[in-house]
Amino acid sequence: MxxxxxxxxxxxxxxxxxxxxxxxxxxxxxxxxxxxxxxxxxxxxxxxxxxxxxxxxxxxxxxxxxxxxxxxxxxxxxxxxxxxxxxxxxxxxxxxxxxxxxxxxxxxxxxxxxxxxxxxxxxxxxxxxxxxxxxxxxxxxxxxxxxxxxxxxxxxxxxxxxVSSEIALRHALREAQASGDASAALARTLQESLSPPCLPQAPGLDVAAIHRPADATGAIGAEVVGDFYDLFHTRGRKWSAVMGDVCGKGLDAVKVTTLARYTIRAEANGYDNPATVLHRLHDALVEQHVSERFLTAAMAVFEPGPGGITGLYASAGHPPALIRRADGTVEELDATGILLSPEIPAVRDDFDETAFRLCPGDALLLYSDGLTEARDRHRGPLFGADRLGRALAATHGANAADTLDRLWQAASAHSGGHAVDDTAMMILRVVPS
Incomplete structure (x- = not known):
């Protein structure tokens, strides 16, 4: 032609x-x-x-x-x-x-x-x-x-x-290199393209999410945004919630994050089992020849219905999700799964699933390890899973946005405001009857 x-x-x-x-x-x-x-x-x-x-x-x-x-x-x-x-x-x-x-x-x-x-x-x-x-x-x-x-x-x-996000990232990198502020521009662009500006309203749920970046170093190639989260409708009445954390720095880590998010969204439209979606993400990391990066991810596939939601939860080396019951009790929702890396062989059986149900007033918290690993500049004790559990229990009765705000305040108070790593949190709370 x-x-x-x-x-x-x-x-x-x-x-x-x-x-x-x-x-x-x-x-x-x-x-x-x-x-x-x-x-x-x-x-x-x-x-x-x-x-x-x-x-x-x-x-x-x-x-x-x-x-x-x-x-x-x-x-x-x-x-x-x-x-x-x-x-x-x-x-x-x-x-x-x-x-x-x-x-x-x-x-x-x-x-x-x-x-x-x-x-x-x-x-x-x-x-x-x-x-x-x-x-x-x-x-x-x-x-x-x-x-x-x-x-x-x-x-x-x-x-x-x-595709549009990839073009935006390249544009931001060129501008950043010209201005000498590559890390900040990459972080801003990645956050805008990979974290939804506002979460959709799933039926019967009160949802909220926050992302807090690590303390900036001002150095080109410094740690850029590695955490991502997503909430989206898939098939029929099914919804999916995802939290992920990519290890590494610079543009290679950015590309892995981009690949992870669009692969999860695409595969979730074909599979209702989160373990299968995570396994297929692992295969994509191998088949598409990404750099030697690894990532952890947690995924819940659920269906709203009368009296709450039911779902399946799977994890790929990610910190376990937490459920805050309506009475303030906190439960750990865990599922065994290896972290995702092109260097680690994996089969579908390497990822387990755990069934869960949330009733009115219950809430599901997904978070990245920047939350539990918060510590002060003198390398004092980590905020840790136990403190997180107690802080979550203390939010008994709070709505989704207030819960995340109070959790962040608790972690920030423990670390003296020092953020050594990116921190992301997302919470799904069943609206009380």
Whole structure:
């Protein structure tokens, strides 16, 4: 396919927006070689959907450049005209486009790419710059007409956001290197992209989360945000809550955190068992050739219902979750599981699951080890699991946000305000009847 040099025709005005074109140029992605970071996301999209081709494209005013093209001839020309493929529609609307039958869909059926690529079904999602401009698209193509399930669509939406997050991280790193403040910029960007700005409201639950970074050192390459948390709806009435902690420093740790979050979200849409999701995350760390980093994670998959929630809990080397019962009793919710590392072989049986039930007034606390390992600058005693348990019991009757605030105050008082490690907490409290 040749590139159409003339942008005349029924193209959206947004395609030629100078600010958008500037964002495309600033991304530094045009006319560059394929990269594992984007190809890995495309491969995951194919595994989730069963489609035959996946693309991440970057589009300027005349062409759509295939930064990642999985499932096509590696020797093929890696671009087509901006008017030839559906990417310009994503730019014009800023919204996803699903065409279960591309050959009859009036939005795409006359585009040359439909015949050239043998598109039977197409699902595309905008990829945005740090400034919010649509610079391209992330899509999957099936040779045959077919629907995409709501779970597959949500997974693809997450993967497209992961592509945008990768671009934002690179942008932040370039700016940070220019300003000499790489650690701070990376930490800010990672926190914004990997920790939800606000948690969704699961039915019948009062939820809250906080993240407190470690004391800054001001050194480039210093510890950046390694903790992440998430709460999201999966299938039917199922919800998932996740807490993770990546060991290490710098950009390699950032990439592992990014991989972990989007892999968990994608796999949770296919499996109701948290142990299986954690095992598949381990496999992703191995298969996608990440650096020699390890991470711990805890995951609860649950279903709200009359009188509370029921669920399964699994852990990969993570501190055990705690349940605060309505009467103030605190219980440890533990499950055996190895930490996740490309250097450690693992099978599904290496991850156990524990069933749990929360009744009205009960709460489930997930946290990172920065909480229990809080200590003063003189390396005094750790805050520890026992103090945490007592502090949680003392929050009896408090709502979710107040509980986390009081736990942080207790740990901070113990450490004299010194934070040697990132600390994250998330709590799910069943609203009393």
């Amino acid at each position: 040749t590139v159409n040099e003339s942008p005349a025709g029924e193209l959206p005005e947004a395609v030629f927006d100078p600010a958008r074109l500037e964002a495309v140029a600033a991304s530094g992605l045009l006319d560059t070689a394929p990269e594992g970071a984007f190809d890995d996301i495309a491969q995951l999209a194919l595994a989730i959907t069963g489609a035959q081709m996946a693309f991440f494209t970057v589009a300027d005013g005349r062409r759509s450049f295939w930064k990642s093209a999985v499932g096509v001839d590696p020797e093929a020309v890696r671009e087509n005209g901006i008017r030839d493929s559906p990417c310009h529609i994503l730019i014009g609307t800023g919204k996803e486009l699903l065409a279960p039958d591309a050959r009859t869909d009036p939005r795409v059926k006359d585009l040359p790419a439909v015949d050239a690529l043998g598109i039977g079904a197409w699902a595309g999602y905008p990829v945005v710059s740090p400034g919010g401009h649509v610079i391209g698209g992330f899509c999957v193509i099936d040779n045959d007409a077919r629907p995409f399930t709501s779970q597959q669509s949500e997974a693809l939406r997450i993967l497209a956001r992961s």
